[in-house]
Amino acid sequence: MKDKKQKNSSIIWILLSTILLIIITAITGISLFRVYMGNFTEVEDVKSYDKYYVMITEDRKSSFWQSVYAGAYEAGLSENTYVDMLGDNLTSDYSREDLMNIAISSEVDGIIVAADESEQMSALIDEAAIKGIPVVTLVGDNTHSNRCSFVGVGGYNVGTEYGQQVLQIIKESEAKPKTKVSVLVNANALDSGQNIICSGIQDTLDRAKEEGKEIEMTLVSVDNTNAFSVEESIRDIFMEEDIPDIIICLNELNTTCVYQAVVDYNKVGEVSILGYYDSETIIKAIDRNVIYATVSIDTKQMGEFCVNALSEYHELGYTSQYFTADIELIKKANVHKYLEGGEDNE
Amino acid sequence: MSKFKSLPLQGKISIIYIFANLLVLIVNVLLLVGINSMSHEMDMVYQDNLHLNEMVLALEDVQDSMTDYLNAKTSDSLENYYRSEQNYRDMIQELNDEVTGLSFSRMERNIKNMSENYLETVSQTVEAKRGRNVEKYRIRYENATQLYEYINTYIGSLNNEQFMHNSENYNKLSEAFRFFETVSVIVICVVMLANVSIIIRLAGEIISPLKKLSGLADEVAKGNFDIELLEVQSQDEIGVVTGAFNQMVISIRRYIERIRESMEVERALKEKELLMETHLKDAQLKYLQAQINPHFLFNTLNAGAQLAMMEGADRTYEYVQNMAEFFRYNVKKGDETVTIRDEIELVDNYIYILNVRFSGDIHYEKEIDESLLNVYMPSMMLQPIVENCVNHGIREMGGDGKIWLSVYRIDDTACISVRDNGKGVSKETIQKILSGTYRDEELAAGSNGIGMDNVIARLKLFTGTDDVISIISEGKDLGTEVILYLQIKEREEEHV
Numbered sequence: 001m002k003d004k005k006q007k008n009s010s011i012i013w014i015l016l017s018t019i020l021l022i023i024i025t026a027i028t029g030i031s032l033f034r035v036y037m038g039n040f041t042e043v044e045d046v047k048s049y050d051k052y053y054v055m056i057t058e059d060r061k062s063s064f065w066q067s068v069y070a071g072a073y074e075a076g077l078s079e080n081t082y083v084d085m086l087g088d089n090l091t092s093d094y095s096r097e098d099l100m101n102i103a104i105s106s107e108v109d110g111i112i113v114a115a116d117e118s119e120q121m122s123a124l125i126d127e128a129a130i131k132g133i134p135v136v137t138l139v140g141d142n143t144h145s146n147r148c149s150f151v152g153v154g155g156y157n158v159g160t161e162y163g164q165q166v167l168q169i170i171k172e173s174e175a176k177p178k179t180k181v182s183v184l185v186n187a188n189a190l191d192s193g194q195n196i197i198c199s200g201i202q203d204t205l206d207r208a209k210e211e212g213k214e215i216e217m218t219l220v221s222v223d224n225t226n227a228f229s230v231e232e233s234i235r236d237i238f239m240e241e242d243i244p245d246i247i248i249c250l251n252e253l254n255t256t257c258v259y260q261a262v263v264d265y266n267k268v269g270e271v272s273i274l275g276y277y278d279s280e281t282i283i284k285a286i287d288r289n290v291i292y293a294t295v296s297i298d299t300k301q302m303g304e305f306c307v308n309a310l311s312e313y314h315e316l317g318y319t320s321q322y323f324t325a326d327i328e329l330i331k332k333a334n335v336h337k338y339l340e341g342g343e344d345n346e
Numbered sequence: 347m348s349k350f351k352s353l354p355l356q357g358k359i360s361i362i363y364i365f366a367n368l369l370v371l372i373v374n375v376l377l378l379v380g381i382n383s384m385s386h387e388m389d390m391v392y393q394d395n396l397h398l399n400e401m402v403l404a405l406e407d408v409q410d411s412m413t414d415y416l417n418a419k420t421s422d423s424l425e426n427y428y429r430s431e432q433n434y435r436d437m438i439q440e441l442n443d444e445v446t447g448l449s450f451s452r453m454e455r456n457i458k459n460m461s462e463n464y465l466e467t468v469s470q471t472v473e474a475k476r477g478r479n480v481e482k483y484r485i486r487y488e489n490a491t492q493l494y495e496y497i498n499t500y501i502g503s504l505n506n507e508q509f510m511h512n513s514e515n516y517n518k519l520s521e522a523f524r525f526f527e528t529v530s531v532i533v534i535c536v537v538m539l540a541n542v543s544i545i546i547r548l549a550g551e552i553i554s555p556l557k558k559l560s561g562l563a564d565e566v567a568k569g570n571f572d573i574e575l576l577e578v579q580s581q582d583e584i585g586v587v588t589g590a591f592n593q594m595v596i597s598i599r600r601y602i603e604r605i606r607e608s609m610e611v612e613r614a615l616k617e618k619e620l621l622m623e624t625h626l627k628d629a630q631l632k633y634l635q636a637q638i639n640p641h642f643l644f645n646t647l648n649a650g651a652q653l654a655m656m657e658g659a660d661r662t663y664e665y666v667q668n669m670a671e672f673f674r675y676n677v678k679k680g681d682e683t684v685t686i687r688d689e690i691e692l693v694d695n696y697i698y699i700l701n702v703r704f705s706g707d708i709h710y711e712k713e714i715d716e717s718l719l720n721v722y723m724p725s726m727m728l729q730p731i732v733e734n735c736v737n738h739g740i741r742e743m744g745g746d747g748k749i750w751l752s753v754y755r756i757d758d759t760a761c762i763s764v765r766d767n768g769k770g771v772s773k774e775t776i777q778k779i780l781s782g783t784y785r786d787e788e789l790a791a792g793s794n795g796i797g798m799d800n801v802i803a804r805l806k807l808f809t810g811t812d813d814v815i816s817i818i819s820e821g822k823d824l825g826t827e828v829i830l831y832l833q834i835k836e837r838e839e840e841h842v
Contacts (some may be wrong), residue, residue, distance in 0.1 A: 014547055018540040022369060023538045026376050029529040036522055052445040052452065082445045082452065089449055090503045102496050105463040106456035139826060 040277070051081040053110040053310055056099045057138070058224075060085055063279040064252040064299060065114075068138070071303025072112065079311055081109075083303075093227075100124040104131060110310035111135045112151075115142040117192055134313040140193050149309040151323040155193050155296055159200015161329055162248050162274055165293050167208050169233045169246055170202065170215070181205070181217040182237065182244035184254045186224045194250045201248065220242070222254060231257045245272065246270045246292075252277040259285045278330055278338055286335045290336045296338070298326040352581040355552065362548045366541045373537045378529050384526060388519055391512050398505045402498065404434040405461070409494050412468050416475055416487060426471065431465060438462070450511070453504045457497060464493040470694040555584050559591060571599050622807040629726060629800050644673045668698045676726070683808075686753060686762065686832075689718040689728040693751060696729050700736060707745050708736065713752040718760045723832050724808045730801050731764045731828050739768020739826055758834050765827040779817060809833055 055072060057065045076083035086099050094102070095121055096113060103111050104127055111128055113122050115137040125135045125145035141150045147177045163320050170179050183201060185194050198219060205215050220237060223229040234257040237243070249255040255275035259282070262271050268290050275282050275294035285291040305323035312319040330338055354362070407430035414423035441458040442451045467490040474483035558576055565573050575592045578585045647670040654662035672695040675688070690712070697710045732749060740747025750765040771779075778784035782799040805814045809832065818827040 011547065011551060015544060019369075022373065022537050022540055025533050026373060028378065029533045030376065033522070033526055033529060036525055047447055049445040049447075052455070082447070084452060089453070089507055091506060092499045092503075094499075098496070101492065102456070102460065102500075105460045105493055105496070107459040107463070108456075215666055319815050 014216075016250065021199075049074075049076075049080050049082040051079070051109040051311075051314070053081060053083045053112060053307065054086040054103045054106075054108050055083060055112040055138070055306070056086050056096050056103065057114040058096060059253055060088060062252050064101075064277045064297075067299035068303045068306075071300030072307050073303070074300070075304040075307040079307065081307065081311065083112075083307060097121065097124060100128070104128050104133060107131070108133060109314070112138050112306040112310070114138045114140050115145075115147070116140045117142055117144070119144075120195075121145065121282020134310055136309050138302065138306055139256050143192065148313045149319050149321055149323065151302055151305040151309065151325065152193055153295075154324045155196030158199040158295055158327060159202070160204050161196070161210075161295060161327070163201045165274050165329070166205060166215070166246055166248070169292060170213060171206075173245075174247065178214045178216060179246065180242070180244040181215060181246045181248065182220045183217065183248045184222050184250060184258070185219050186232070186251075187221045197250055230254065234258055234261055237261075240265070241273060242268040243267065245270075246274065247271060248274045249276050252279055252282070255279075255282055255291070259291055262290060283335060283338045286330060286332060287339060289332065293329055293331045296328045296330050298328075301325045347792065351579065355582045355584065358548075358552055358582065362545055366545055369537060369541055373533060377533070380526060380530070381829055384519070388523075391516050391519060392509075394508050395505055395512060397641075398501055401434075401437050402501050402505075403717065404430060404437055405494065405497060405501070408434050408465070408468060409491070412471060412490065415472060416483065419475065427468075429588055430746075432469070434461070435465060446621075450504065453500060453507070457500050457504065457768050460493060460497050460500065464490060464497055466494060473767070491738060529624070543687070545757060550583070552582075555579055555588060561586055564592065566595060566598075571595060584758065612821060618807055618810070621806065625800055625804050625807065629804070632800075644670055647673065665699070665702050668695045668702075671695045672699060682725055683722050684725045685762070686721050686723060689723060689725070689762075690714065690719070690753070691733050692749065693728045696732060697749070704741075707743075707747060708740065709748040711748070711750050713750070713754075718753050718834070721760045721832055722806045723830075727801055727830065728762065730798065731830075734798060735766040735768065735826065735828075736762060738771075739766035743768065755834075760832040760834050762830040762832070763827055764829075765825060767825040768823075769823050770824050771817065771826050772819075772822075775819045776819060780815070805830060 016215065021190075053072075053076060055069055057068075059065060060069075065085075069083070072083045086103055087094050096115075099214075100113060100121070101124065104124070111133055113121075113125070113135060115125070115255050117140075119243060122145040123148050125142055128135050129146040129148075135145070136247065137147045137150045137152075141147075141152065141154050143180075166179075166181055173179075181201075183198055202217060205217055209215060222233045230253055234254065237247075238261050247258050249258055255273070255277065256279070258273055261277070262268055262273060273285075273291040275291045277299075278294055278296040282291060282294050304326040305325065309319045309323060322326075408427065411423050411427035411430050414420070417423075438458050441454045443455045443458050444451055445455060446452065467486055471483050471486040471490055474486055509810055555576070562573055562576060575595065576588050578588050578592075623707065630723045647666050651663050651666040651670060654660075654666055672692065675692045675695070697708060701708055701710075728751075732751075735749055736747075739815075740749070746767070748764070748767045752763045752765075754761050754763070775784060778799050780802070782802060784799065802815055806812060811833075814831055816829050818829070819825070
């Protein structure tokens, strides 16, 4: 009798434990699956921001602009503002003017634009201003518009610096009686920034000429109106017979192109390059003695200035007209500092 | 469990089957629900893209109807314009207008704002057209078209990005689906194993009494009935069969016992008969050894009796006649069951003959209960006893020897007592006689050769009991009494 009871209870036990096992397995499976599903259905950054600024530039992918944007972006985050590089994820490649239009009709809270002195740009900036959108011009100014502020480098100082470097190069080589200096300028002559730089260079060289040095400075226009035309125009310089001794580049893309052309045409040592900006390629080129020197601009600071100017304008209704970013000259002598630290900037 | 036990076999098997199927069904339903929710998620993956495509179409509608209206100014196109404009407006209301870290939401915000501007421009264009302000509506149309292109590009880009993002999601989902598949397979396997174990366990539980039963049946078939009976555990068919089997085994055992007993009795009876026959044959043989052919003697004696009668010798005639009677009894009844009456007559004959021989020395007295004369007994019983009395008791006493024969009744027993006043028998001799070990070496000349041992054995066989005779002797010269006890059967009493 006892045996029978034990047997019965053992059967019930087995039944119950089996059912329990099945239920546990099912629940475990379901919950495992839920966890698995939950892992990727949750969205990463759903934080919402108070303000929305956009940055409009050409050549968005260059490390110069990327670095400026990074500075602006970080400055924006600290003020709960999202800064977008407008046009970054659009399928069409719009011009700055189109992007201005888009920004205006999107009713953003502020526009940072790498402008020029064109009338169209002025009109767009004015339109934005009418709609209550403050515009900050960056690197290139549009003086005739109602932009609220300009953020750039001290163009004249940069020009002087370039001039000093040209003289330094002449001093070091001492071979030729006449030195030919070419300054690559954008065909779009409405860029006031580069004109100031040019005049800075010109003034410095003129003073040297008074000291009896024969220096011929020419402005070489680089066609930047079409895509890829910059590179072609620069190559054209090297196709001519009279290759300049010193080439001064006023933006990152030109510097990179000239550097590549000098290497390709085997003119290293014959042509000295004075570059612009401190991208990794340029720094490496200095290290290899292909580029003589480059002007490093505190791009992060530039970005910060832009955002600060817009925020200030929103807060107070006005802001400072000019912001000038710090510059520094990078030569073979101090390039190691950027080689090591350069990776941090990336 | 006890309820389960009391179910019929079919019910049990059905319950197990239903239970197992139910488990599988539940698990399958769970898995199906999972698959369903997954496929729903998968459906939702490209929902955003579909929505954006619809938006593109709606936007196109607005632009087309506006262009149509500007072209032809038909009321149809105006109606179309209003409808499509409303439709598009509804759609953009659903768009998110928050600025977040997600590029989608920012793009949506831009699309929404641009679309509102666009719709505004379009309505102004239509307004200008109505007012026939050609310059105005042309410019506004161009603006609207530009905005239209921007929005289109924006939606296209958003669509593209979302598609890429969704494709990633889709990949993750299909990965999850594969994961789910693996989990499902494992779950199904576990459930199946559990199911199988339950079925095996329960089936074993049902079948085990049947197995025991078949083992016992096998034992019984081999002829071994000394088995331990099975306990009836369940109330199903197996329980019924087990109970019936137990009953059958018990019945068979009982029948076997009965048959064995009756065979025992039969065997004993046969043995008794055989013994009786043997003893009688023995007695007859001894008789024949001792006597000449009784027929011849009997006929001879008859002839002598006739002769004596013719010669007028009455006493001789009587004597010879008695002799003839005596021998005829031996011839006729030697192997039969006789009545007490016959036996007493034989004793009378015998005493007469002896008295003639020994010239009346033996005093013979009878005291007989007449009602017992028809009681049956084996033949040749009393005569040998009386012969013993004469030979060993009173022969040497001359004229003083006496023999008392009495037949009386004690309860259901007829007692035949033969007493003499002779020299008696020692206790040892009585013991020997009763146990059948006594041998009288010197058979007297007148003896018919039948000893006491033969008498006692036959009497025992006849009655079937051991307590058939007692020999009483008070001591030397105080005489001897032999008493035979015969059971009176009812049949015999009827005769009486």
